[in-house]
Amino acid sequence: MISVYNTLTRSKEPLRPIVEGQVSIYVCGVTPYDHAHIGHARPAVVWDAIKRHLRRRGYVVRHVQNFTDIDDKLIRRAAETGESVEAVAARYMAEYQEAMAALGVIPPDFMPRVTDNLSAIIDFVGQLVARDFAYARDGDVYFRVGRMADYGKLSGRDREELRAGARVEPQENKEDPQDFALWKRASADEPGWESPWGRGRPGWHIECSVMSSRYLGPRFDLHGGGIDLVFPHHENEIAQSEAYYGHPSVNVWVHNGLVTLSSVKMSKSLGNGVELLDLLRHYQATALRTYLLSVHYRTPIEFSFEALQDWQTGLGRLQAMWQEVQALGPSSALVGGEWLEDLWGFERRFLAALDDDFNTARAFAECFELVREARRVRAQGGQAAAVAGYLTKVGLAAANEILGFLAPQPGPAADFGSERQEVPTWVSMLLAVRQQARQAGQYEWADRVREALREAGWGIEDGRTESRAIPLRPSRPTQEA
RNA sequence: GGCGGCGUAGCCAAGCGGUAAGGCGAGGGUCUGCAAAACCCUUAUUCCCCGGUUCGAAUCCGGGCGUCGCCUCCA
Numbered sequence: 001m002i003s004v005y006n007t008l009t010r011s012k013e014p015l016r017p018i019v020e021g022q023v024s025i026y027v028c029g030v031t032p033y034d035h036a037h038i039g040h041a042r043p044a045v046v047w048d049a050i051k052r053h054l055r056r057r058g059y060v061v062r063h064v065q066n067f068t069d070i071d072d073k074l075i076r077r078a079a080e081t082g083e084s085v086e087a088v089a090a091r092y093m094a095e096y097q098e099a100m101a102a103l104g105v106i107p108p109d110f111m112p113r114v115t116d117n118l119s120a121i122i123d124f125v126g127q128l129v130a131r132d133f134a135y136a137r138d139g140d141v142y143f144r145v146g147r148m149a150d151y152g153k154l155s156g157r158d159r160e161e162l163r164a165g166a167r168v169e170p171q172e173n174k175e176d177p178q179d180f181a182l183w184k185r186a187s188a189d190e191p192g193w194e195s196p197w198g199r200g201r202p203g204w205h206i207e208c209s210v211m212s213s214r215y216l217g218p219r220f221d222l223h224g225g226g227i228d229l230v231f232p233h234h235e236n237e238i239a240q241s242e243a244y245y246g247h248p249s250v251n252v253w254v255h256n257g258l259v260t261l262s263s264v265k266m267s268k269s270l271g272n273g274v275e276l277l278d279l280l281r282h283y284q285a286t287a288l289r290t291y292l293l294s295v296h297y298r299t300p301i302e303f304s305f306e307a308l309q310d311w312q313t314g315l316g317r318l319q320a321m322w323q324e325v326q327a328l329g330p331s332s333a334l335v336g337g338e339w340l341e342d343l344w345g346f347e348r349r350f351l352a353a354l355d356d357d358f359n360t361a362r363a364f365a366e367c368f369e370l371v372r373e374a375r376r377v378r379a380q381g382g383q384a385a386a387v388a389g390y391l392t393k394v395g396l397a398a399a400n401e402i403l404g405f406l407a408p409q410p411g412p413a414a415d416f417g418s419e420r421q422e423v424p425t426w427v428s429m430l431l432a433v434r435q436q437a438r439q440a441g442q443y444e445w446a447d448r449v450r451e452a453l454r455e456a457g458w459g460i461e462d463g464r465t466e467s468r469a470i471p472l473r474p475s476r477p478t479q480e481a
Numbered sequence: 482g483g484c485g486g487c488g489u490a491g492c493c494a495a496g497c498g499g500u501a502a503g504g505c506g507a508g509g510g511u512c513u514g515c516a517a518a519a520c521c522c523u524u525a526u527u528c529c530c531c532g533g534u535u536c537g538a539a540u541c542c543g544g545g546c547g548u549c550g551c552c553u554c555c556a
Contacts, residue, residue, distance in 0.1 A: 230484095361503080362495055369503075
């Protein structure tokens with residue numbers, strides 16, 4: 001039984017799909033007006049893991065994630081660069097998808113865009129107006145929040161408090177400061193679509209109500225997004241959809257914690273090393289992906305290069321074990337002991353962790369314990385080692401199906417660990433001479449060469465029979481002052 | 482000011498009523514000419530503070546303090 005934390009009820013609930021054996025998911029996507037950054041990757045990676053786990057548990061999953069390809073920020077950006085809104089959106093949508101592919105994210109089954117859903121949006125708004133849930137004023141259309149008695153139920157606000165706190169500047173045209181725009185009049189130089197209320201564009205919230213129901217039906221199982229979207233976005237979405245359908249649309253509201261960036265002086269201006277394509281140049285794609293899964297999805301992550309680096313280091317142990325066992329096959333040896341049951345039980349424990357509100361942090365802990373136990377048994381050698389190795393391979397493969405920490409993903413980022421940087425001739429020649437010196441016992445000279453190479457950016461590892469040169473690189477992007 | 486999180490070893494982080502997962506780091510060890518790499522072992526009598534409930538609390542309740550998010554565009 002899978003349990004999921006529902007923001008609406010503030011408790012974990014058993015997952016009870018509307019249609020037996022199927023799970024429908026809608027996740028709020030991005031507005032492609034700037035580079036994709038680490039914060040955008042979290043919901044994508046988290047939902048990717050959730051989806052893979054649901055599939056592993058036998059559900060047929062239908063997953064929709066939108067692009068908000070028309071909005072004020074996009075219009076502003078287009079004005080700055082002198083491009084069309086479509087061109088700006090297309091560029092950043094492509095970048096986003098490139099980054100997601102590198103992170104091993106299975107694309108959603110549908111990625112609807114607002115601009116492809118205009119007539120449905122206009123119809124939806126028209127219905128709300130016709131039924132008095134909304135009103136038009138000078139080409140704008142507003143939702144009448146006062147019509148919804150339980151407005152505020154998701155975010156735990158009540159209308160009186162909202163009014164008292166009223167930071168919402170009363171807009172001239174609104175009947176009530178809490179009313180929000182379903183449709184916004186477009187000025188002559190802005191993109192717009194013809195509608196019964198004149199030329200305009202959709203408000204921010206309406207798209208999700210329309211597209212979720214269009215692709216998943218008037219009721220669906222899970223609605224995701226960042227915790228920052230709870231108010232006003234999801235609150236308003238609930239108001240619209242429930243006004244339209246007369247019943248709740250969403251079974252379970254699932255919100256991921258944010259990636260906060262205070263330590264890297266994050267602002268919307270970016271350019272500080274947290275852009276995904278930039279990060280992917282300096283860290284393993286698998287490390288970046290799983291760093292976001294190393295913490296429970298509802299816990300906020302205070303991003304730091306150090307924490308990411310530490311995680312990558314630890315992940316290397318899992319990857320090293322995989323390298324060691326991936327060629328092993330089943331054994332005919334009949335061996336066993338307590339360790340056999342431990343290794344055998346891995347997948348059960350791993351999946352149980354994920355059943356519990358998708359606890360990827362605990363799932364990873366199981367992986368590390370699997371590897372440690374396997375190391376212990378393998379150190380003893382013999383048939384037990386072969387059997388333990390094979391079981392570990394099976395376990396890691398199963399875990400990797402969901403968490404995705406092994407296969408380096410194709411993409412702009414060469415995988416840090418697997419990349420074979422070309423060793424220059426002068427280095428290999430020096431290494432060869434040094435090897436002879438070592439065999440002759442001239443260690444003092446050999447040590448000096450090692451030191452000199454280190455300063456030149458090459459680390460030397462002396463093995464039993466040969467020495468290797470490893471490129472030393474900065475482990476993270478240099479930060480601008 | 483209102484609403485919602487969070488505060489667990491040097492750092493990151495699970496656990497959310499039954500007696501502290503996991504990772505990094507650190508210390509010790511195996512291997513090695515040494516070093517590195519790799520691997521093994523060790524590393525919180527205790528969970529921000531003060532009260533309370535309970536046979537029993539990191540976990541529940543009340544009150545503080547700190548911190549983050551939202552209330553305006555944000556994943």
